[in-house]
Amino acid sequence: MTAAVPVSAADAIRAAGLRVTEPRRAVFTALAGHPHASAEDLHAQLPEVSLQSVYNALGDFATAGLVRRIEPAGHPMMFELRVADNHHHLVCTGCGAIEDVDCAVGHAPCLIPSETHGYRLATAEITYWGLCADCAQAADPA
Amino acid sequence: MTAAVPVSAADAIRAAGLRVTEPRRAVFTALAGHPHASAEDLHAQLPEVSLQSVYNALGDFATAGLVRRIEPAGHPMMFELRVADNHHHLVCTGCGAIEDVDCAVGHAPCLIPSETHGYRLATAEITYWGLCADCAQAADPA
DNA sequence: GTCTTTTCTTGAACTATTCAAAAGAAGCTA
DNA sequence: TAGCTTCTTTTGAATAGTTCAAGAAAAGAC
Numbered sequence: 001m002t003a004a005v006p007v008s009a010a011d012a013i014r015a016a017g018l019r020v021t022e023p024r025r026a027v028f029t030a031l032a033g034h035p036h037a038s039a040e041d042l043h044a045q046l047p048e049v050s051l052q053s054v055y056n057a058l059g060d061f062a063t064a065g066l067v068r069r070i071e072p073a074g075h076p077m078m079f080e081l082r083v084a085d086n087h088h089h090l091v092c093t094g095c096g097a098i099e100d101v102d103c104a105v106g107h108a109p110c111l112i113p114s115e116t117h118g119y120r121l122a123t124a125e126i127t128y129w130g131l132c133a134d135c136a137q138a139a140d141p142a
Numbered sequence: 143m144t145a146a147v148p149v150s151a152a153d154a155i156r157a158a159g160l161r162v163t164e165p166r167r168a169v170f171t172a173l174a175g176h177p178h179a180s181a182e183d184l185h186a187q188l189p190e191v192s193l194q195s196v197y198n199a200l201g202d203f204a205t206a207g208l209v210r211r212i213e214p215a216g217h218p219m220m221f222e223l224r225v226a227d228n229h230h231h232l233v234c235t236g237c238g239a240i241e242d243v244d245c246a247v248g249h250a251p252c253l254i255p256s257e258t259h260g261y262r263l264a265t266a267e268i269t270y271w272g273l274c275a276d277c278a279q280a281a282d283p284a
Numbered sequence: 285g286t287c288t289t290t291t292c293t294t295g296a297a298c299t300a301t302t303c304a305a306a307a308g309a310a311g312c313t314a
Numbered sequence: 315t316a317g318c319t320t321c322t323t324t325t326g327a328a329t330a331g332t333t334c335a336a337g338a339a340a341a342g343a344c
Contacts, residue, residue, distance in 0.1 A: 023322080023323070039300085050324055050325075052302090053324070060322090073211070073213035077301085090259055090261055090263075092261065099257075113268075116272075117243075118275035119232055119270070119272040119274050121232075122272045126255075127269075128255050129263075129264050129266075130264045132260065132261050133261065136261075161291070161341055162342095163291065163292080164292095180331090181332085191292090192292070194333090195293070219331085
């Protein structure tokens, strides 16, 4: 009963052109079990790995395209392993919980702004803000 | 030749229920002439106002609904006076320049994700990332 | 003009992240 | 598998951006 990752952490890391080390394997595996985690979150789960090593591993993974960095306003940097598709995020303004969301109305409409101001566009990132079920309930117990 | 704001800074501040003070008026006016500015940017333009007063003024304005706070990943907090409409941002990954963009497909479509995961949605925020004309030119002088 | 309340300022504190250098491990080569 | 080179980890410190706190000053009501 290994983690819910298609290939082993070691294989994924090696395939990305990085050396396989214990800290990296631990960070990768922890991230697989906690899809939106900050460096601090992961370090808390992996006390044997220094916080800097967590940052190093995540930074290297991000550079190698193994993880994606997300930074919702007011929150520390979060990391996720889901990198292959175009998806967005739903963030709870109460507790900070994050959920993945597939693009609402297909791809094109949200990806093409009305004016580009001469920019060469690379990506469009959507963050939905709201209250999760628990926080909504707590705020307004109907 | 006053600033390009519909009402005077003093009126806007007073209308928001805040006391009109020199630091607030200065911050408001500077922001009108520099539509996406960080606290540091504004302080640089207003050396006679302490950095903390700039933060205070911006925080009070934001609470009162006079300004909107934006926090693109990797950038310090930015503030803008344009609060009445639903618009989004185009951020240059090279130099950090920010442009306003109206929502491509009106209001509603951008606000409805495919799944809400039980969240009570409040807003949808879109950030377009790309290279501005100058940075694109510098990176790849065709 | 006086009084109360809000705001400004100075200074310090704090969080999240990055930088730097020495020690240690990975993995290639023979 | 011993040796070598390069990449990583670790410890410790530094940094940027933002917030907190308390006394001094100003705004606006009466």
